[in-house]
Amino acid sequence: MQRCSSMLAACLSLLLVSYGCKDKLPQLSWGEGGGFTGAQHGYTAYANGTVEEWSQWPGQSRQSQKTWKLNSAQQQTLQTLYQQLQALPPYTNWANYTRFITLYLQQDTLHWAWEPSDTQATARTLQNLYDSLNQSLQQQP
Numbered sequence: 001m002q003r004c005s006s007m008l009a010a011c012l013s014l015l016l017v018s019y020g021c022k023d024k025l026p027q028l029s030w031g032e033g034g035g036f037t038g039a040q041h042g043y044t045a046y047a048n049g050t051v052e053e054w055s056q057w058p059g060q061s062r063q064s065q066k067t068w069k070l071n072s073a074q075q076q077t078l079q080t081l082y083q084q085l086q087a088l089p090p091y092t093n094w095a096n097y098t099r100f101i102t103l104y105l106q107q108d109t110l111h112w113a114w115e116p117s118d119t120q121a122t123a124r125t126l127q128n129l130y131d132s133l134n135q136s137l138q139q140q141p
Helices: 002-023 072-086 121-136
Strands: 026-032 039-048 050-056 063-069 097-104 109-114
Touching: 002 121, 026 121, 072 097, 072 109, 072 121, 097 121, 109 121
Parallel strands: none
Antiparallel strands: 026 039, 026 097, 039 050, 050 063, 097 109
C-alpha cells in the first residue's frame, strides 16, 4: 500500500511539473534589430498569457526587460494572430535591419524575417501582423 501511495505521489508530481512546463513554453516571439549595433529588441508571448519584453546584443544572451500578464482581450487577439501566422508560407529576407516573427508549434518552429521596406506581398502581410502584435500589447480591457 505504501509503495502504491509513493508511485501515485510520483506520478502526480510528474504530471504537475509537465503541466507547469507546458504553460511556460513560448508561443510567439517577434522583434526587430540589426543596423550599426546589431542589437535586437522584442517580445515573447507564452502559453500562460505572460509576455516578456527583451533585448539582445550580439554574442550575448537575451536580457529580460520586463514581464507582465495579458488580459483576456489581448490573449484572444494573440491567439487569432497565432492562427493567421500558421497559414503563411515561409519567408526570409534578411537585411541590415530586419523584423522577425517566430511561431512555436508543438512539433515545429516557424520563422519569418523581412526588411521593413520590403514590398513583397508576404512581407506586407507579415508587417501587418507584426503591427497587430505590437498593437495587441497596447489594448485596454
